[in-house]
Amino acid sequence: MKLNPRLAALLLAVSLPVGLAGCGDDGVLETIESALPSITASAPGTGEGESGNESGNQESPAQTDQPEPTDSPETAEPAPVETPEESEPATPTEESSDGLPGWAWLLIIGGGIALIAAIVAASRRGSGGNERDLAAQADGQLSWVRNEVTDPLVRWRAGELGKPADQRDTDSPQAKTWALVEQRLTAASNDLLTMQSGAKDDSVRQAAGMLQQAADGYRNSLDALTQSVAAGDQARISQASQAFQADTALFDQGRQRLQQVMKL
Numbered sequence: 001m002k003l004n005p006r007l008a009a010l011l012l013a014v015s016l017p018v019g020l021a022g023c024g025d026d027g028v029l030e031t032i033e034s035a036l037p038s039i040t041a042s043a044p045g046t047g048e049g050e051s052g053n054e055s056g057n058q059e060s061p062a063q064t065d066q067p068e069p070t071d072s073p074e075t076a077e078p079a080p081v082e083t084p085e086e087s088e089p090a091t092p093t094e095e096s097s098d099g100l101p102g103w104a105w106l107l108i109i110g111g112g113i114a115l116i117a118a119i120v121a122a123s124r125r126g127s128g129g130n131e132r133d134l135a136a137q138a139d140g141q142l143s144w145v146r147n148e149v150t151d152p153l154v155r156w157r158a159g160e161l162g163k164p165a166d167q168r169d170t171d172s173p174q175a176k177t178w179a180l181v182e183q184r185l186t187a188a189s190n191d192l193l194t195m196q197s198g199a200k201d202d203s204v205r206q207a208a209g210m211l212q213q214a215a216d217g218y219r220n221s222l223d224a225l226t227q228s229v230a231a232g233d234q235a236r237i238s239q240a241s242q243a244f245q246a247d248t249a250l251f252d253q254g255r256q257r258l259q260q261v262m263k264l
Contacts, residue, residue, distance in 0.1 A: 131199055135208070135262040138191040139255055141184040142215060146251070148177055149222060158229035185219045207261040211254035214247070221247040 100108075156174040169175045192212035199205045221244040228240040258264070 131195055131204060132262050134191045134195050135258055136264055138188040139258060139264055141188040142255055145181050145184050154226055157226040161230040189215050203261050207258045211258045214250040214254035217247040218251040
């Protein structure tokens with residue numbers, strides 16, 4: 001039990017006169033010496049008191065090392081999660097009533113345009129092919145006529161014109177050749193008229209028209225020549241022959257022009 005220094009001094013002061021009165025000098029000294037240890041032991045600042053105080057008040061290592069409790073820092077509130085502001089939805093591509101987006105319609109329209117262009121191009125190529133076929137067919141028919149119409153065939157035809165219609169030759173090779181001449185002249189003229197009215201190229205229309213007129217002139221001159229020979233009039237025969245030669249030249253020029261334009 002610790003003795004308060006002040007209380008010890010007070011006790012000493014009270015007991016000292018009593019001891020001195022009952023004791024001699026030696027007793028006084030003993031009394032003082034016996035009192036000193038208790039005073040010194042209890043007095044602050046002495047070595048023994050300090051060691052005792054240290055031994056009594058020394059904290060355990062765990063207590064010494066343990067940091068003084070401090071106010072725990074306020075628990076940081078979690079930063080509020082910033083929710084992105086709801087942006088306005090992107091304007092969707094315009095959709096049709098059946099749900100197709102605009103870009104799909106653009107592809108469809110583009111494909112349709114390309115398809116139409118291909119059809120038109122094919123149609124033009126087909127039209128050009130048809131025109132070329134007609135030109136080749138007409139030129140072939142007229143070429144055959146040009147080779148088959150000779151002086152012997154003209155004289156045969158003139159001899160048949162002097163006969164009644166029911167007595168004319170229809171079975172001989174000359175009769176069959178003449179029938180084919182008329183048929184092919186007619187067919188070629190029709191093909192050329194078709195080209196003239198349907199062709200989109202001006203040069204094709206002009207070439208077809210030129211040859212069609214030349215073919216009709218050639219046919220008319222051939223009929224006039226056979227009739228003049230059947231009549232036996234030399235002047236008329238000479239005149240018809242000259243006209244026929246001129247129309248034959250136009251006929252050949254028309255064929256050459258069509259061949260050049262149509263690249264036959």
